[in-house]
Amino acid sequence: MIEPHLPLGERGPIPDLRRQFNAVMWRFRTGSPWRDLPAAEYGPWSTVYDRFRSWAVHGVFERLMRAMIAEAATRGLHHGPSPPPRRRDKGLHQRAKHARR
Template sequence: MIWRFRMYSPWRDVSEQYGWWSTVYDRFRARTVTGVMQNLQEQMIAEAATRGEVDLSLVSVDSTIERAH
């Protein structure tokens, strides 16, 4: 799942070494719905903040850009 986001690729381009792309997507979706991914993100940001490795003032979300397919 992390490979896919790091490479900015479509789900169908996930490397075969990780298994079928649909299985990887299904696992990601299940973890997203249950809140696992949000929890992981929050824990990683908190850990980096305690180490002084992140400047949370630089975090922003631009909702003016949306992709439509």
């Protein structure tokens, strides 16, 4: 489902495209800095970061999300956008909302 939405390189398929995509997902799943990417598993962090930037600039992630939402809708798993989380004390720092006035 994901691979058809990832762009081809200028000279054809990109080697280890799945590995680079998984590296980007690992980075966001863990919240780690790019430099902490396990090189043995995913390759050099700078290569993965450059690929991520290219995909982000070219709208790859947006197209991928639209395709995944459409697929979920056809399967009956998506029922429209979810509402934003509700906040009672919007705009106040968590300590400020209990401060004396």
